[in-house]
Amino acid sequence: xxxxxALLAASTLVHLAPVDFAIIxxxxxxxxxxxxxLKGRANTGEDFFMAGREMTAWVAGLAFLSxxxxxxxxxGWAGNAYKYGILAAHxxxxxxxxxxxxxxxxxxxFYHICRTHSVPGYLKLRFGESxxxxxxxxxxxxxxxxxxxxxxxxxxxxxxxxxxDIHFSIWVSSITVAVYVALGGLRSAIFNEVLQFFLIWxxxxxxxxxxLMEAGGWSGLKARILQNLTEQHVANPGAYxxxxxxxxxxxxxxxxxxxxxxxxxxxxxxxxxxxxxxxxVVQRVLSAKDLRSAKLAPIIGAAFKMMVPFIVILxxxxxxxxxxxxxxxxxxxxxxxxxxxxAGRAQGLHGYDEVLPLMLARYCGxxxxxxGITxxxxxFMSGMAGxxxxxxxxWTYDIYGALINKHALDESKVKMGRWCxxxxxxxxxxxxxxxxxxxxxxxxxxxxxxxxxAPLFGTVLLGxxxxxxxxxxxxxxxxxxxxxxxGMWAWAKVDPGAVKYLALSLKAQDQAQNMFRxxxxxxxxxxxxxxxxxxxxxxxxxxxxxxxxxxTTISHEEQVSxxxxxxxxxxxxxxxxxxxxxxxx
Amino acid sequence: MKSGGSLSIWFFIGLSLLVNGILITGAxxxxxxxxxxxxxxxxxxxxxxxxGGLLLVLGAVYCSRFxxxxxxxxxxxxx
Numbered sequence: 001x002x003x004x005x006a007l008l009a010a011s012t013l014v015h016l017a018p019v020d021f022a023i024i025x026x027x028x029x030x031x032x033x034x035x036x037x038l039k040g041r042a043n044t045g046e047d048f049f050m051a052g053r054e055m056t057a058w059v060a061g062l063a064f065l066s067x068x069x070x071x072x073x074x075x076g077w078a079g080n081a082y083k084y085g086i087l088a089a090h091x092x093x094x095x096x097x098x099x100x101x102x103x104x105x106x107x108x109x110f111y112h113i114c115r116t117h118s119v120p121g122y123l124k125l126r127f128g129e130s131x132x133x134x135x136x137x138x139x140x141x142x143x144x145x146x147x148x149x150x151x152x153x154x155x156x157x158x159x160x161x162x163x164x165d166i167h168f169s170i171w172v173s174s175i176t177v178a179v180y181v182a183l184g185g186l187r188s189a190i191f192n193e194v195l196q197f198f199l200i201w202x203x204x205x206x207x208x209x210x211x212l213m214e215a216g217g218w219s220g221l222k223a224r225i226l227q228n229l230t231e232q233h234v235a236n237p238g239a240y241x242x243x244x245x246x247x248x249x250x251x252x253x254x255x256x257x258x259x260x261x262x263x264x265x266x267x268x269x270x271x272x273x274x275x276x277x278x279x280x281v282v283q284r285v286l287s288a289k290d291l292r293s294a295k296l297a298p299i300i301g302a303a304f305k306m307m308v309p310f311i312v313i314l315x316x317x318x319x320x321x322x323x324x325x326x327x328x329x330x331x332x333x334x335x336x337x338x339x340x341x342x343a344g345r346a347q348g349l350h351g352y353d354e355v356l357p358l359m360l361a362r363y364c365g366x367x368x369x370x371x372g373i374t375x376x377x378x379x380f381m382s383g384m385a386g387x388x389x390x391x392x393x394x395w396t397y398d399i400y401g402a403l404i405n406k407h408a409l410d411e412s413k414v415k416m417g418r419w420c421x422x423x424x425x426x427x428x429x430x431x432x433x434x435x436x437x438x439x440x441x442x443x444x445x446x447x448x449x450x451x452x453x454a455p456l457f458g459t460v461l462l463g464x465x466x467x468x469x470x471x472x473x474x475x476x477x478x479x480x481x482x483x484x485x486x487g488m489w490a491w492a493k494v495d496p497g498a499v500k501y502l503a504l505s506l507k508a509q510d511q512a513q514n515m516f517r518x519x520x521x522x523x524x525x526x527x528x529x530x531x532x533x534x535x536x537x538x539x540x541x542x543x544x545x546x547x548x549x550x551x552t553t554i555s556h557e558e559q560v561s562x563x564x565x566x567x568x569x570x571x572x573x574x575x576x577x578x579x580x581x582x583x584x585x
Numbered sequence: 586m587k588s589g590g591s592l593s594i595w596f597f598i599g600l601s602l603l604v605n606g607i608l609i610t611g612a613x614x615x616x617x618x619x620x621x622x623x624x625x626x627x628x629x630x631x632x633x634x635x636x637g638g639l640l641l642v643l644g645a646v647y648c649s650r651f652x653x654x655x656x657x658x659x660x661x662x663x664x
């Protein structure tokens with residue numbers, strides 16, 4: 001997540017030409033046209049909330065990835081790459097690929113076969129109403145609050161990069177998203193996400209290509225980074241271009257993390273939790289037309305996810321190597337708080353998160369600049385549309401339909417979905433203005449969201465793979481995991497020395513603390529679920545058919561060629577993933 | 586993936602790439618024709634021309650391949 005306060009009151013980084021404005025305006029007109037065109041295809045609940053469950057693997061897979069590719073994801077992680085070096089790529093590789101393949105091969109069959117509308121909907125079928133209510137309420141509110149924070153952050157970025165009025169950016173972008181999602185539902189959101197996926201790549205891909213040409217390829221880039229960091233007396237500069245070799249100890253790398261935190265905290269818990277249970281992304285896969293397409297969609301998403309560091313991490317590293325100030329001296333980006341202090345502004349400092357716009361301004365002339373800015377706007381809108389459409393579905397099916405009006409007709413659910421879309425956008429706008437008043441709200445909301453994801457993964461995983469898990473076990477495990485995460489976070493806030501116990505080292509930085517907190521609360525969730533399950537009565541097998549491993553018949557794929565089988569492509573993607581780890585070790 | 590009408594999602598993507606390609610290539614040609622003094626040009630090797638051209642060609646291929654007329658013909662053939 002980007003450091004938004006750090007970007008306040010920036011001077012304008014780039015100036016747009018008329019052709020750039022034409023490209024941006026065309027983009028807005030096209031997404032609205034798509035929403036209008038699809039309006040007639042969103043009349044039933046299945047159409048509005050699940051896109052008719054008729055998406056191909058490619059469309060579902062690209063939308064699955066695009067919903068995650070928010071512009072702040074792009075800028076924030078480019079900034080992290082500048083700050084931490086290539087270690088930031090872990091969030092795209094071990095922090096995504098194994099989880100996406102696990103979703104495809106292990107979890108999707110259960111989601112797909114039980115025909116659930118949402119992840120809380122699966123919990124209802126598996127563990128009962130209380131687990132569904134807990135997860136639905138947490139997810140729905142956290143989703144729109146996060147959407148508001150992203151909206152505010154995007155508006156601030158637009159002000160920094162382009163000098164646009166913050167209110168103008170908030171209202172124009174959010175109204176556009178509200179219109180096309182309310183009109184066409186999930187189908188419209190998915191169509192636009194696929195379009196946005198292409199625009200993001202078309203707009204961002206030039207930076208690494210031109211940057212590598214200027215730096216003299218990867219070896220030239222590494223040499224320049226080493227030279228620049230050595231000149232600045234940075235400790236262990238080699239750690240900025242190596243993925244794994246410096247993770248033996250917390251103090252050997254700029255992130256202050258070790259391999260246990262990366263492998264188990266990030267790879268095994270946080271990324272598994274996000275990619276397999278966050279309904280924002282899972283909803284796209286549930287829209288696939290059949291089981292094979294649903295399994296292929298995350299694999300296609302994983303293949304492209306592996307390439308995202310090329311347009312996110314590499315620009316951050318290129319910034320370390322190439323950026324110079326107007327007098328030709330090395331330009332050193334600084335933490336956001338410092339860059340936007342009075343002293344920082346007086347000295348013309350730039351924050352880490354500005355590295356991507358700075359590289360954009362370095363290489364892109366008229367036209368290309370408009371496309372690059374469109375890529376950032378498209379990233380924001382795809383993320384927001386994902387949040388809003390997921391919120392509308394969870395609210396309508398898992399809160400309104402389950403707790404408020406249990407006998408709601410399909411027609412009234414669609415109507416509720418349209419209103420929820422508008423409500424979700426309205427709450428997001430309200431959150432954006434709240435954050436404008438008090439930036440600390442943003443830190444709390446982001447922390448709240450992180451509390452929930454890791455334990456939810458524990459609950460869903462046990463629900464799918466262990467038939468002995470009982471409804472009481474599922475509910476109490478989820479609650480205990482969530483509450484323990486809140487407790488650990490509060491403990492570290494009150495007593496910073498607690499980091500020594502929670503993250504195993506006082507040297508652990510924020511990211512490392514998050515990894516370990518996720519790991520512990522996941523373990524607590526799993527242990528509590530198992531203990532309570534052994535003390536309570538399990539559901540009969542007949543009620544678990546289609547929900548649990550061993551009691552679900554999953555169709556085999558002997559009838560299709562090996563090239564059409566998800567497992568074949570998963571092996572290919574997994575092999576490339578391993579090769580990348582070795583190359584950048 | 587169809588929308589239910591005759592327009593494929595890939596047609597929209599082709600349209601977007603085509604229009605952006607035309608605008609970006611046009612801006613590149615204009616820069617050369619007017620000998621624009623843009624410091625970015627020394628680093629980007631006239632990317633407006635070749636990157637814009639690439640988008641234009643890709644967009645044209647997608648628009649042609651997934652044009653409404655072809656989609657209608659394909660749908661009629663499938664019936």
